Amino acid sequence: MGGEADERMLFRESVRAFVEKEVLPCAEELDQHGVFPHRLFKRLAELGFFGLRYPAALGGQAADFQTACVFYEELAAGSLALAAIAAMQSLMGTVFLQRYGTADQHERYLKPALRGEKVGTFALTEAEAGSDLGAMRTRARRTDGGWRLAGSKTWITNAPVASFLTVGAKTSDEPGLGNIALFLLDAATPGFTVGRPIEKLGTRSSLTSEVHIDCELPADALLGVEGEGVKNVGGVLSEIRVMTAALALGLSRRALDDSARYAAERRAFGKAIGEFQLIGAKLAEMATELQAARLLTYDAAARLDAGEQVTTVAAMAKLFATEVCARVVDEATRIYGSYGFAMEYPVQRYFRDARFLLYGGGTSEILKGLIGREVLRGGWRQAR
Numbered sequence: 062m063g064g065e066a067d068e069r070m071l072f073r074e075s076v077r078a079f080v081e082k083e084v085l086p087c088a089e090e091l092d093q094h095g096v097f098p099h100r101l102f103k104r105l106a107e108l109g110f111f112g113l114r115y116p117a118a119l120g121g122q123a124a125d126f127q128t129a130c131v132f133y134e135e136l137a138a139g140s141l142a143l144a145a146i147a148a149m150q151s152l153m154g155t156v157f158l159q160r161y162g163t164a165d166q167h168e169r170y171l172k173p174a175l176r177g178e179k180v181g182t183f184a185l186t187e188a189e190a191g192s193d194l195g196a197m198r199t200r201a202r203r204t205d206g207g208w209r210l211a212g213s214k215t216w217i218t219n220a221p222v223a224s225f226l227t228v229g230a231k232t233s234d235e236p237g238l239g240n241i242a243l244f245l246l247d248a249a250t251p252g253f254t255v256g257r258p259i260e261k262l263g264t265r266s267s268l269t270s271e272v273h274i275d276c277e278l279p280a281d282a283l284l285g286v287e288g289e290g291v292k293n294v295g296g297v298l299s300e301i302r303v304m305t306a307a308l309a310l311g312l313s314r315r316a317l318d319d320s321a322r323y324a325a326e327r328r329a330f331g332k333a334i335g336e337f338q339l340i341g342a343k344l345a346e347m348a349t350e351l352q353a354a355r356l357l358t359y360d361a362a363a364r365l366d367a368g369e370q371v372t373t374v375a376a377m378a379k380l381f382a383t384e385v386c387a388r389v390v391d392e393a394t395r396i397y398g399s400y401g402f403a404m405e406y407p408v409q410r411y412f413r414d415a416r417f418l419l420y421g422g423g424t425s426e427i428l429k430g431l432i433g434r435e436v437l438r439g440g441w442r443q444a445r
Contacts, residue, residue: 073283074170077133082348086140091247092410097222104175111151120175130307133289137311141414142264144308150216156297157227157243161284170225179224184214192427195238201230207280220270221255241290244282252276263413299375302422306358306382309418311352313386316393316411347389354382373435380428383418390415
């Protein structure tokens with residue numbers, strides 16, 4: 062190693078130390094109570110984590126994407142719910158504002174968000190428009206002074222505590238994706254309301270709910286060019302997918318480490334259960350798949366840093382790492398036996414939280430379709 066790799070290793074150690082000291086001791090409490098972790102949110106901001114990818118002029122660290130993935134991985138090893146909150150704040154909830162917002166919007170929203178003073182989120186999904194964005198019903202109509210935004214969104218992370226949102230809306234009734242745009246919406250705008258909370262199986266302190274919008278917005282609320290919303294989202298979709306893969310690595314590693322420790326301590330028939338071949342085989346398969354997922358994920362991150370087109374390999378990383386995570390946490394509960402079904406051990410939380418990773422950024426089914434099309438036309442070879 063050397064240079065950047067050494068720096069990332071030191072960064073990993075610092076994040077891991079923070080997680081061990083400040084996140085792990087309260088991870089179970091966060092899950093049990095399902096409340097937004099305001100103190101930890103502020104601590105992440107104080108340590109500069111929300112601004113990792115952003116320029117120093119905006120209060121960021123100007124780090125590369127591989128470094129950001131280290132952060133997401135290590136934080137997820139402590140609490141996937143907290144990592145999901147941080148991912149929204151440092152990527153989806155602020156990136157479009159950073160790329161397409163005005164200098165005034167940067168001052169009023171982005172910089173305070175990186176300092177942990179405001180909470181940002183991203184509102185694209187609707188009840189009948191998840192993967193099928195063409196079915197979006199939220200509309201943005203031009204007015205004399207700007208825009209009239211109306212519609213409803215669902216599955217919006219951090220919505221109950223959000224200060225501002227990036228909202229996807231259609232600017233006409235024409236079918237297709239060519240009329241979708243992104244808008245900056247202040248949560249204090251009259252006509253914006255937070256709707257029904259969505260009670261989830263896992264990542265419970267990452268609050269999720271519906272939102273309802275019937276708001277007048279200024280002309281500069283449009284982020285980017287009208288009609289290029291899908292293109293702009295697509296411009297960061299690979300980052301979102303690789304980030305999600307990094308989250309999966311962290312949770313998988315925590316489940317594997319806990320399982321190995323339990324297998325070394327738990328005794329049956331006069332010896333540690335880890336000495337039985339079938340338990341050892343489970344640990345071997347878990348570790349091997351995790352290592353393969355790690356190599357694929359960080360290869361995709363390195364390609365992103367190099368400016369390569371990584372649509373296929375990012376999809377592969379997200380697909381493989383999240384499915385590996387689902388298998389690893391399942392095997393972890395089996396190693397624990399009946400205790401894997403008890404609330405006494407955190408392995409049950411890992412099992413529940415892992416489901417979260419399978420959906421955001423594209424379901425496994427959507428990703429397999431994308432990768433399959435690339436294989437058919439020969440484009441997959443670019444991922445080598």
